[in-house]
Amino acid sequence: MPEATEDLARRGDRAFLAIGIAVALWLVATVIVLPIVMPDGPSQAVTDYLGALRDGDVDAAYDAAGAERHDADAYDTSFLRSEALSTDWRIQSVWTSDDLSPYDAKLTGGIEPEGHETQPGVRVVNAVISHGDATSRGQFYVQETGSRDFILNPFVYADAGATLGFVDLNGVTSPAHRADNGDKLTKKDSFALFPGFYRLYQHNDDLFRADPSTLMVLPGTDVDISTSLSLTDKGNKAAAKAVRAQLDTCEKSTQLAPSDCPFNPLDDGAADSVDAYDHEYRDVKDIKWKVLVAPKFDIEPRDGEGPGDFELVPRNYATIRLTAVGVDIYSDSDKAKRFSTVCPIDPEDLVLTVTASKSFTVSGPAHTYAGRACGRDH
Template sequence: MCFQCGTAVQPGAPACPRCGAPAAPAQPQPYGMVAPQPYGTVQPQPQPYGTVPPQPMSPQAQPPRAPRRGPFGLSTGKVVAIGLTVFLILVVGMVAVLVAVLGIGRDGPDSAVKDYFGALAEGDAGKALAQTYEGSAAAQKNPLLTSAALADPARRPSAVAVGKVYKLPGAEAWRVTVAFVANGKDLSMPVTVRKIDGEYVLVEAFTEVRVSPESTAGVTVNGVQVPEGGTNLVAFPGSYEIKVAGTPLIAETVVLAEQMSGSHAYASIFSRDLAPGVQKEVDKQVRAKLDACLKSTSDAPSGCPFRAFLPGEKPTVKWTMPTYPKIEIRSTLTSETGSARFSGSGTAHYEADYRDFFGAKKHEAGNDQIYLYGNVTVKDAELVVTFTN
């Protein structure tokens, strides 16, 4: 538009076609800018005659952005999806390696060990034997491989922790150490697992319980009677209460044994206590025997612990005992001999009439220090006391 006469001028024309005035150059407008408007109703401004009112500029549409591209021209979403797929494949592969090589998994050696000790903790011998190579046939020869031997919860393994599984070279076999608690003590034992006919089974799952001496009779382990002389016993892992029946002489003996290093437990029953009432019975029998000796008129009563040494012949002796021996059953009691030794000391007094070697009558009085020794044995369920001096 001409700035002098107001005639419309074509864009790009050098001058006004009416008055010849040079055309004013077009002023560039800021891109996308809208002039601020006063608050309220916008009033149109008067324009010169013939002026075309300016049209509001519409904002230009933004060009679409190109999607981001990853390696090989792939979109970011596809790259992430491929990465997750590769990660899952790696995880599955690692699990497969652990199961195939180390045998770790639901059906691996660690699972067999857990099932075995879990069954023992429940007191279920049959379920435990099902995890072993020997199976239920082992219980036919070993009475301790039964649920009866697991009746007391204190004897069973608890708080079981299966250690790291180690693959053994040259065979489908694994080794693992198992820690557990029995009778309130922390114990452990190594276990070997093999894969036989597609099944994981324990081949070293039992404990050897040794009871000494070998001639011990009437032995029970965890309440189960074992054969006489069967002192090398096979049992489940855990703790063992070994009990030997008493006799009229020897008290019932109870020994506790726990798992030692490896798979062994040991109990010694060499030393045993007297049965209740034995001391009183021995004192009674010793006194009765001494009283019988005191009735003798000999200067050396047969089988008696005292004598008078008289320098003559044909003695007549009267014996008394101011101090009876105090009997001490002093030797170690054993299951093998079924006997005990005793000793004691006291004083015997004598009054003797005799003839000397010239035929003259003599009288002599004196004391003899007694040193008494003897044995206590059992015969027909009764105590028997004998003197040995």
């Protein structure tokens, strides 16, 4: 080999050797400088618990939390099942606080860890989960016992609030609990949920839009499954069709004041007495109804007060004719005669309820009260 070529080879070998030594030194320095962070017991318990839920494994989640299935029996447990879990969310971070925060029964569903204020075995573990760009932060209370750790507040407790007659979370449905007519809600009227990400009413989005449409929950915050609703074009047509079908049923009725119908000719709540302009009739029979002016209305979400999910706002004065036979109480004769009178149709008396089977039901008053006076049939 020529001398110049040998010199180049020796210099190349030295260069490679120098690079190798530098890389080795960098690796050693990295190992020495970078700390090895191992999760502690409480944060590991929470990480395992959230990981099992994200994987849809309810059994593993209960095991990781050291919880039992009956722990939430004081609440509605309809959604404590794998079918109600979603898997498209992430665990961003989990860490244990250095100091215990003051105990708040509201955050643990009323399960007070014994001696929380002074017991050093209870630790607060913070967690952040995310879906897309949205995040949620919460706190878990973890009891250290030496042999294993127990999550004292594995569930989130949610009220249905001013929502529909049913709740739909990730496609699983359950009847909602609402305080209609001033009734007081109890624990059993609230839902126990696993932490995670939920889609609200995803199977009904062709009928109406729910806002917000998602829910991401962790222990440590109050959760209210409340949504504002807006009907889609398809939903509006379906609701209007249900109302028209109900009115058709009402028109065919042979009852004087048929239930779930938006008209009522009863006089002072009497079962067979009609207030018809300047006449009143008793012992009314042979009843026939005929819509004269069909009601026009807008359909709007209810504000959470009273029954139903949607209400009808009238846009015209609608009427229906009553033809029947009865005794005029202002007459000297007790002989029954045929009469007719025109009664107002009050669509605002009707309420619409969305069912879990993606349909609308129409209901109204039972007419145990006096109705609006009917007018002269011109």
